[in-house]
Amino acid sequence: MALREGALRFNLLVNSRHFYKFISFIGVRSVSDKVSSKPVTSGDPETAGDHLIYSQEHFALKESLRKIIDQEINPHVDQWEAEGKFPAHKIFKILGSAGFLGVSKPVEYGGLGLDFTYSVAVAEELGNIRCGGIPMAIGVQSDMATPALARFGSAELKKEFLLPSIMGDKVACLGVSEVGAGSDVSSIKTKAVREGDEYVINGGKMWTTSGTQADWICLLANTSDGPPHRNKSLFCLPMNLPGVHVARKIDKLGMWSSDTAELFFDDVRVPCKNIIGQEGMGFTYQMLQFQEERLWAVANILTMMDNIIQETIQYTRQRKIFKQPVLYHQSVHFRLAELQTEVELLRSLLYRATALYIKGNDVTRLASMAKLKGAAWPGKWVTAVSSFGEEWASPVTFWSADFTEIPG
Numbered sequence: 207m208a209l210r211e212g213a214l215r216f217n218l219l220v221n222s223r224h225f226y227k228f229i230s231f232i233g234v235r236s237v238s239d240k241v242s243s244k245p246v247t248s249g250d251p252e253t254a255g256d257h258l259i260y261s262q263e264h265f266a267l268k269e270s271l272r273k274i275i276d277q278e279i280n281p282h283v284d285q286w287e288a289e290g291k292f293p294a295h296k297i298f299k300i301l302g303s304a305g306f307l308g309v310s311k312p313v314e315y316g317g318l319g320l321d322f323t324y325s326v327a328v329a330e331e332l333g334n335i336r337c338g339g340i341p342m343a344i345g346v347q348s349d350m351a352t353p354a355l356a357r358f359g360s361a362e363l364k365k366e367f368l369l370p371s372i373m374g375d376k377v378a379c380l381g382v383s384e385v386g387a388g389s390d391v392s393s394i395k396t397k398a399v400r401e402g403d404e405y406v407i408n409g410g411k412m413w414t415t416s417g418t419q420a421d422w423i424c425l426l427a428n429t430s431d432g433p434p435h436r437n438k439s440l441f442c443l444p445m446n447l448p449g450v451h452v453a454r455k456i457d458k459l460g461m462w463s464s465d466t467a468e469l470f471f472d473d474v475r476v477p478c479k480n481i482i483g484q485e486g487m488g489f490t491y492q493m494l495q496f497q498e499e500r501l502w503a504v505a506n507i508l509t510m511m512d513n514i515i516q517e518t519i520q521y522t523r524q525r526k527i528f529k530q531p532v533l534y535h536q537s538v539h540f541r542l543a544e545l546q547t548e549v550e551l552l553r554s555l556l557y558r559a560t561a562l563y564i565k566g567n568d569v570t571r572l573a574s575m576a577k578l579k580g581a582a583w584p585g586k587w588v589t590a591v592s593s594f595g596e597e598w599a600s601p602v603t604f605w606s607a608d609f610t611e612i613p614g
């Protein structure tokens with residue numbers, strides 16, 4: 207029922223300016239053909255009308271995003287990886303203008319007003335970007351730094367920070383992790399002390415994606431000395447305020463094109479109105495925000511895994527051992543079949559959690575399980591696929607270093 211309602215809302219958008227933002231990438235004719243076409247009964251049922259959570263509109267959305275990826279992003283990935291940064295403002299403007307940075311965000315703030323299945327579809331498609339860093343930075347912008355603002359922020363804050371982030375005019379980052387507080391979010395030390403109409407912020411954040419380029423940060427800080435789950439608040443903090451310092455750009459094993467920063471806050475003064483929702487609710491808001499982050503991350507990694515399997519098949523077909531292609535050895539078949547089965551198991555969990563989530567259910571358990579499985583795989587996958595090709599330049603090992611395990 208909820209899925210039908212989502213599709214209905216989407217159809218209503220067909221005549222709105224938001225729909226045309228992404229329709230322009232595929233042409234009106236091709237979309238209307240898809241929307242009106244009868245379900246196909248042969249071929250892959252999941253792409254032909256019998257998908258668990260996607261409609262033809264989801265596939266149209268994915269197809270238009272794929273065009274941007276192929277034209278505007280993938281041709282430059284190697285260069286941006288080598289440079290250690292991608293031009294976030296330029297790429298986000300392209301994605302924002304087409305509606306891809308806020309598919310499930312409110313229409314009044316530039317979003318498409320669709321349900322979260324569309325965000326999952328976008329995350330899946332972004333997995334076709336030929337590196338891990340850029341999709342992750344896009345995810346931070348669309349589904350990690352902004353969900354709490356969209357849900358609990360004041361109209362004024364949403365106008366100042368959410369709208370330009372969805373439109374691709376401002377780059378957002380998320381400041382939760384600290385040197386001594388990674389998985390254990392409740393242990394953060396960054397403090398915001400109220401003085402009159404302002405908070406004065408001191409502390410530091412670690413591993414902040416897009417931290418060197420961001421215009422604002424969704425920052426978690428302690429606003430009292432109370433119990434650790436009730437003493438925190440989320441703030442929208444402009445990165446150009448006096449006292450905000452980018453201490454360094456962190457070098458990483460992979461995900462080079464995404465800049466990751468260590469930040470310091472030295473007596474940064476921010477107006478009280480920049481707090482998201484209620485003071486003291488920051489931990490709860492952040493935990494809720496993590497649900498969408500987890501589902502988004504799993505959707506994204508699934509496509510990468512699919513691509514890795516396909517590239518492994520192609521690569522092992524070309525290389526020969528014992529007078530036949532590596533691929534034709536039975537143990538290789540067994541391994542690939544096992545990996546593909548794991549992908550499909552995770553996909554089923556993701557779709558189930560997403561379907562429940564858009565009906566308003568708390569999916570903390572399922573989303574966390576999915577993220578646990580998705581995040582735990584990298585080491586195993588690197589071992590599995592790199593055993594088929596150890597050269598750094600091979601398409602198989604190409605992905606290995608970007609398969610960083612990011613808890614959360």
Ligand SMILES: Cc1cc2nc3c(=O)[nH]c(=O)nc-3n(C[C@H](O)[C@H](O)[C@H](O)COP(=O)(O)OP(=O)(O)OC[C@H]3O[C@@H](n4cnc5c(N)ncnc54)[C@H](O)[C@@H]3O)c2cc1C
Nearest residue numbers: 380381382383388389390413414415461466610612613614
């Ligand atoms: C590329 C990248 C981008 C990131 N971007 C952001 C960002 O934009 N914003 C942000 O806030 N954070 C970001 N992070 C941080 C990330 O979300 C995690 O918070 C952080 O990586 C986890 O901290 P940690 O590495 O110190 O591990 P910790 O969580 O501190 O864990 C340290 C060690 O303890 C182990 N461990 C953890 N929990 C337990 C347990 N219960 N029992 C036993 N062992 C345990 C872990 O496996 C690990 O080996 C990013 C991280 C990376 C790698």
